[in-house]
Amino acid sequence: MRGERLVFEDISFSIKQGEALVLRGPNGSGKTTFLRLIAGLLRREAGHLSWRGTDVAEDPEAWRAELCFVGHLDGIKSLFTVAENVSFWARLAGKGDLRIGEALDRFGLADLSDVPARFLSAGQRRRVGLARLVAAPVPVWLLDEPTVSLDVESVATLAGVMKEHRAAGGLIIAATHADLNLDDVKTLALGSRQAS
Amino acid sequence: MASSLHRFANPNRFMRLSGAVLPWAAVITAILFPIGLYLALFASPPDYQQGETVRIMYVHVPAAWMALFVYTTMAVASAVALIWRHPVADIAARAASPLGAGFTFIALATGALWGQPMWGTWWVWDARLTSVLILFFLYLGHMALFDAFDDPTKGARAAAILALVGAVNVPIIHYSVEWWNTLHQPASILRDGGPSIAASMLWPLFIMAFAFKAYFVTFLLVRMRSDITAAKLRALRRTQVEGAGMSAATPAAAEADRA
Amino acid sequence: MSSFFRTGLEVARRDVRLAVRRAGDTVAVITFFVIAIVLFPLGVGPELSVLARIASGTIWVAALLAAMLSLDRLFLADHDDGSLDLLLLAPVPLEVIVLAKCAAHWLTTGVPLIVTAPLLAVLMNLNFDGLGALILAMALGTPILSLVGAVGAALTVGVRRGGALVPLLVLPLVIPVLIFGVAAIDAAVIGADASAPLMVLGGMLLASLVLAPWAGAAALRLSAE
Amino acid sequence: MSDFLAMGGYATFVWWSYGLTAAVLIGLAVFALRRARARREELDQLQARLGPGRRESRQ
Numbered sequence: 001m002r003g004e005r006l007v008f009e010d011i012s013f014s015i016k017q018g019e020a021l022v023l024r025g026p027n028g029s030g031k032t033t034f035l036r037l038i039a040g041l042l043r044r045e046a047g048h049l050s051w052r053g054t055d056v057a058e059d060p061e062a063w064r065a066e067l068c069f070v071g072h073l074d075g076i077k078s079l080f081t082v083a084e085n086v087s088f089w090a091r092l093a094g095k096g097d098l099r100i101g102e103a104l105d106r107f108g109l110a111d112l113s114d115v116p117a118r119f120l121s122a123g124q125r126r127r128v129g130l131a132r133l134v135a136a137p138v139p140v141w142l143l144d145e146p147t148v149s150l151d152v153e154s155v156a157t158l159a160g161v162m163k164e165h166r167a168a169g170g171l172i173i174a175a176t177h178a179d180l181n182l183d184d185v186k187t188l189a190l191g192s193r194q195a196s
Numbered sequence: 197m198a199s200s201l202h203r204f205a206n207p208n209r210f211m212r213l214s215g216a217v218l219p220w221a222a223v224i225t226a227i228l229f230p231i232g233l234y235l236a237l238f239a240s241p242p243d244y245q246q247g248e249t250v251r252i253m254y255v256h257v258p259a260a261w262m263a264l265f266v267y268t269t270m271a272v273a274s275a276v277a278l279i280w281r282h283p284v285a286d287i288a289a290r291a292a293s294p295l296g297a298g299f300t301f302i303a304l305a306t307g308a309l310w311g312q313p314m315w316g317t318w319w320v321w322d323a324r325l326t327s328v329l330i331l332f333f334l335y336l337g338h339m340a341l342f343d344a345f346d347d348p349t350k351g352a353r354a355a356a357i358l359a360l361v362g363a364v365n366v367p368i369i370h371y372s373v374e375w376w377n378t379l380h381q382p383a384s385i386l387r388d389g390g391p392s393i394a395a396s397m398l399w400p401l402f403i404m405a406f407a408f409k410a411y412f413v414t415f416l417l418v419r420m421r422s423d424i425t426a427a428k429l430r431a432l433r434r435t436q437v438e439g440a441g442m443s444a445a446t447p448a449a450a451e452a453d454r455a
Numbered sequence: 456m457s458s459f460f461r462t463g464l465e466v467a468r469r470d471v472r473l474a475v476r477r478a479g480d481t482v483a484v485i486t487f488f489v490i491a492i493v494l495f496p497l498g499v500g501p502e503l504s505v506l507a508r509i510a511s512g513t514i515w516v517a518a519l520l521a522a523m524l525s526l527d528r529l530f531l532a533d534h535d536d537g538s539l540d541l542l543l544l545a546p547v548p549l550e551v552i553v554l555a556k557c558a559a560h561w562l563t564t565g566v567p568l569i570v571t572a573p574l575l576a577v578l579m580n581l582n583f584d585g586l587g588a589l590i591l592a593m594a595l596g597t598p599i600l601s602l603v604g605a606v607g608a609a610l611t612v613g614v615r616r617g618g619a620l621v622p623l624l625v626l627p628l629v630i631p632v633l634i635f636g637v638a639a640i641d642a643a644v645i646g647a648d649a650s651a652p653l654m655v656l657g658g659m660l661l662a663s664l665v666l667a668p669w670a671g672a673a674a675l676r677l678s679a680e
Numbered sequence: 681m682s683d684f685l686a687m688g689g690y691a692t693f694v695w696w697s698y699g700l701t702a703a704v705l706i707g708l709a710v711f712a713l714r715r716a717r718a719r720r721e722e723l724d725q726l727q728a729r730l731g732p733g734r735r736e737s738r739q
Contacts, residue, residue, distance in 0.1 A: 041679045065546030073537025252697040306697040333627040344614040372631035422716035
């Protein structure tokens with residue numbers, strides 16, 4: 001439920017290590033709601049979500065430590081430099097600064113690291129948002145339209161990063177229209193009227 | 197067409213119950229008010245000191261009692277709504293606050309009208325009147341916060357949190373104002389009802405108090421029922437929109453009901 | 456437990472650095488505080504004994520209003536740039552985040568108010584004995600404003616023009632702070648013992664430290680839905 | 681009758697108090713009833729237009 005609107009009902013899925021689940025469906029079918037629900041930003045009316053066998057509700061903090069959520073907005077402070085932005089989110093996740101350099105390199109932001117974020121373009125800001133995935137490695141990635149405002153080369157970088165993440169045993173749930181040329185991908189169609 | 201009235205938002209049981217209680221409450225209100233007014237205006241003696249103005253007490257005191265009673269009910273309903281996510285409790289809190297604000301306004305206005313003949317000023321910063329004035333702002337805050345949200349369910353939850361925070365503060369505010377009042381003004385002149393109140397004055401007071409309560413129950417139920425009808429209306433609007441096309445429901449659906 | 460403190464510290468440090476980098480907001484709040492006080496002699500007349508009589512009350516009222524002005528800075532900016540969602544998803548209880556933000560807000564608005572208050576006390580010809588009590592009372596009172604204010608800010612963060620609503624929601628709740636804050640100064644001015652009102656302020660501070668983060672977190676979770 | 685109305689010289693205060701109370705109570709009542717009726721009629725129209733097949737009965 002989103003406020004008073006029933007967005008979708010009786011949807012179930014399960015994914016194992018290394019797998020990716022892509023959410024398909026028209027606008028307003030609840031892809032973002034679905035991701036926010038799994039992340040824990042939304043309360044679910046019914047059903048349960050379990051991670052490695054235990055229900056997520058038992059220890060929400062532990063579950064939040066396992067996931068990284070990339071939403072429509074990148075949570076970037078224009079007053080801070082690129083490095084400061086990424087390092088804040090890494091430290092907030094309790095991962096410290098050791099992988100900041102690597103994260104910036106991976107997304108081609110190394111030479112921009114001391115530039116205040118207010119000068120960045122939308123694509124660059126998105127890359128700074130995505131750099132968190134590398135700076136603070138966690139098993140579960142929840143990506144909401146990650147390729148929005150990315151140029152072709154950055155999309156390729158993202159696809160590479162996602163492939164490595166899956167190879168290392170991580171898993172991804174993404175809502176996207178772009179085909180991220182990922183192989184053996186599970187899909188879940190969310191259309192509030194066709195589902196259930 | 198899958199009914200979008202999710203089982204939580206379809207409190208038919210409440211509608212049946214309130215349908216049964218409502219006529220009785222209305223009848224009791226209709227009976228109590230004339231009796232109360234008759235006792236208050238005709239049958240009870242004027243006060244030896246205050247003269248006829250004591251009759252204002254029969255309206256002022258019940259209204260002040262109701263102001264606090266309604267806020268407490270709202271706080272309890274809000275707690276139930278937040279803890280057990282019970283939709284009817286949300287609706288009860290939302291329906292009660294305008295009534296509470298009305299009672300508070302009556303208490304303030306009659307307090308001023310009572311104060312004028314006694315001390316020659318329209319407003320005296322008496323501890324009780326000041327507490328009721330602050331309570332009035334809490335009501336306004338509750339209603340304003342609810343109206344600020346487009347989505348009534350989120351508005352109700354935000355207002356419920358505010359009602360709880362307010363409820364925790366009401367005693368603190370009351371005693372600080374009492375303390376503040378004794379600090380600046382040794383004896384508080386206005387003693388509501390006072391300890392030595394003649395029996396003939398107690399009857400009209402209690403009858404009027406019960407009349408106010410019956411009134412509150414009646415119109416709380418009326419407002420709750422129309423809020424539930426409005427919720428059904430919004431749900432129907434959504435199916436209408438979704439039926440007409442896959443575009444996401446516009447907030448306009450929420451505007452329709454709050455007019 | 457230490458991770459709570461560390462994460463809280465991170466959030467507080469970030470907010471303080473943000474406020475320092477854009478010092479304009481803090482300067483605006485302090486300027487409002489000073490102007491609000493300067494208006495009183497112009498309105499009430501320069502008569503020193505009158506000013507001294509109303510000094511403690513006007514300083515506290517102006518401090519309350521100045522604090523209200525600065526509250527939407529707490530969550531609104533984070534809500535608009537998406538940081539709020541990410542803060543809600545930090546692996547620590549949300550109450551810790553709310554407490555950290557209140558601490559940062561107090562450091563960036565409460566402390567400047569405390570520092571400027573004595574200057575204004577001089578403007579208002581407040582008796583010298585009252586100065587100590589003024590600083591102590593504001594030191595205990597301003598954190599309460601940040602804490603209770605945070606609840607008001609959190610409740611209205613998801614709402615358009617919510618900022619205009621915050622004073623209406625918060626001011627009634629901080630009236631006891633005003634009453635006991637002024638009482639402490641008035642007691643000190645006449646040489647009486649000001650410890651009673653100060654202790655009540657301390658009690659209210661402890662209560663808000665417990666209640667405000669809980670209510671604020673509940674309100675923030677609601678705003679994310 | 682006239683001395684009753686005079687209320688021992690405090691006529692204005694007493695009658696204003698009762699008048700104001702009545703005004704607020706009746707005002708709130710009328711507003712609540714009118715809103716209830718408007719919502720019910722709107723719901724009836726919409727249900728008639730939209731869903732002859734609506735299974736849940738209207739209270």
